[in-house]
Amino acid sequence: MATLHFLANPARFRRFSQRVLPALSAVTALALAAGLYLALVQSPPDYQQGETVRIMFVHVPSAWIAMAGYGLLAALGAALLVWRHPLAALMARGAAPVGAVFAAVCLLTGSLWGRPMWGTYWVWDARLTSMLLLFFLYLGHIALSRAYDDSERGDRAAAILALVGAINLPVIKFSVDWWNTLHQPASVMKLGGPSIHPAILTPLMVMAAALLLLFVVLVLLRTETEIDRRRLEAAELAG
Numbered sequence: 001m002a003t004l005h006f007l008a009n010p011a012r013f014r015r016f017s018q019r020v021l022p023a024l025s026a027v028t029a030l031a032l033a034a035g036l037y038l039a040l041v042q043s044p045p046d047y048q049q050g051e052t053v054r055i056m057f058v059h060v061p062s063a064w065i066a067m068a069g070y071g072l073l074a075a076l077g078a079a080l081l082v083w084r085h086p087l088a089a090l091m092a093r094g095a096a097p098v099g100a101v102f103a104a105v106c107l108l109t110g111s112l113w114g115r116p117m118w119g120t121y122w123v124w125d126a127r128l129t130s131m132l133l134l135f136f137l138y139l140g141h142i143a144l145s146r147a148y149d150d151s152e153r154g155d156r157a158a159a160i161l162a163l164v165g166a167i168n169l170p171v172i173k174f175s176v177d178w179w180n181t182l183h184q185p186a187s188v189m190k191l192g193g194p195s196i197h198p199a200i201l202t203p204l205m206v207m208a209a210a211l212l213l214l215f216v217v218l219v220l221l222r223t224e225t226e227i228d229r230r231r232l233e234a235a236e237l238a239g
Contacts, residue, residue, distance in 0.1 A: 008087050010227045017220045028217050031210035038203035046200070052116050053200065059109035061208035062102045063131065065215050067169055069099030070134060072219075073141060074166040077159030087223075089155035090230060092162070093145050094222030098215060100138035107131060126175040130168055137165040151233070 039057035046053035076092040079085035110128065111121040122128065145151075145158035196204070 008085055010087050010090060010230070013087055014224050014227050017224055021217065021220055024213065024220075025217055028210065028213040031206065031213055035203060035207035035210040038206055043203045044199055049117065052113060055109050055113045056200075057204055057207045058211075059106060059113060060204060061211045062106040062109065063172075064208060065211055066099055066103035066106050066131075066134060066138075067172060068212075069095055069102060069215065070137065070162070071166065071169060073099065073138075073162040077162035080155060080159045081163075089145075089152075089159070090226040091219065091223045092141070092155070092158065093226045094224075095219045096138055096141045096145070096158075098218045098222060100135060100142065102211075102215065103131065103135040103138055107135060127172065130172045130175055133168055134165075134172060137161065137168065140165075151230075 035057070039054055043054070043057075045051050072095055073092055076085075076088040076095070080088040080092070107128075110131075114123070115121050141158045141161055144161055145154045148154040148157070
């Protein structure tokens with residue numbers, strides 16, 4: 001808690017971010033290189049999906065990170081509305097576009113996988129539809145936070161949307177269990193352990209870790225940008 005309180009100050013957070021970003025960026029690059037090598041070179045083709053299975057190494061982690069990113073938005077929204085955390089709005093503004101990109105990558109790669117597997121790029125499946133809704137929630141957050149001349153009003157409106165939209169996260173997670181969908185059921189995060197062969201599971205988890213690190217790096221960079229932008233706005237008003 002003391003660390004969180006220390007980093008609540010935007011200026012201190014920015015200094016902390018600048019210290020950790022070079023090393024974190026280097027680790028991210030190494031993890032991405034290792035993940036792509038394992039996914040594209042080392043892993044074997046699937047006995048049913050063939051080479052198409054390689055799309056999964058980007059699609060699945062992107063879905064996980066898009067959901068986790070929206071969970072972060074909801075947590076930041078609560079921190080802003082309940083505790084008026086001074087950094088929450090700035091980090092939410094930084095995280096929303098990054099999460100939206102991961103949601104878009106998830107939808108795009110899912111469509112590319114669906115064409116050879118299902119014979120179509122898109123179906124109004126419960127999992128796909130709820131994931132598309134998540135993408136629109138991200139866009140709504142971005143639009144709301146910038147819709148007011150008073151940035152604080154925009155941040156509060158976006159925070160409310162983030163909290164309400166979090167209802168969609170369990171819908172995405174459990175849609176394949178609640179409804180009869182074309183999307184395959186959970187095969188990694190399930191009771192009894194993963195049902196994927198280690199030759200596929202290992203590169204999948206390495207790619208997930210690499211993309212998560214990339215998410216963190218991008219959010220830190222964008223949060224720094226938002227801190228600088230808010231400082232410039234304050235300087236213009238003062239001048």
